[in-house]
Amino acid sequence: MKTYRTIQGDTWDSIAFSFAGNAGFMTPLIEANPDYTEVVIFPAGILLQVPDISVEAASTLPPWRLEDEES
Template identity: 35%
Template sequence: MEFTAYQTLQGQRWDAIAQAVYGSPYAYEGIIFANPQYRHLLQLPGGVVLRIPVVAQTEPTIPKELLPPWKR
């Protein structure tokens, strides 16, 4: 699995980091899993460098028969 680095701001929470990195505050579990040494903290100190799992961006797949005729 690939990782990228993210440096925290003082008092930042896991959900705020997930929002900043992935665009969703609900995607924080993978970040906590990749940084077990900080999992007990609700708010992180400033300057902590976290490992952020790189998530592949996938396009939603819509079956061809459900597309309107002009998009087939």
């Protein structure tokens, strides 16, 4: 798990986007920092815990890979 020190004006979705590339990471980020769930816009200097980002593997193979799997 990493840590992140907020800068003035940070929001949950902006922090999530900066770490994971999308705002969908906001939920795990909030869950890792329950003391700050009521904060909408952060002041500078809050230390947040940033959980590891899980990368989901594709559930299907592309057609060109299916041929290799069947061989």
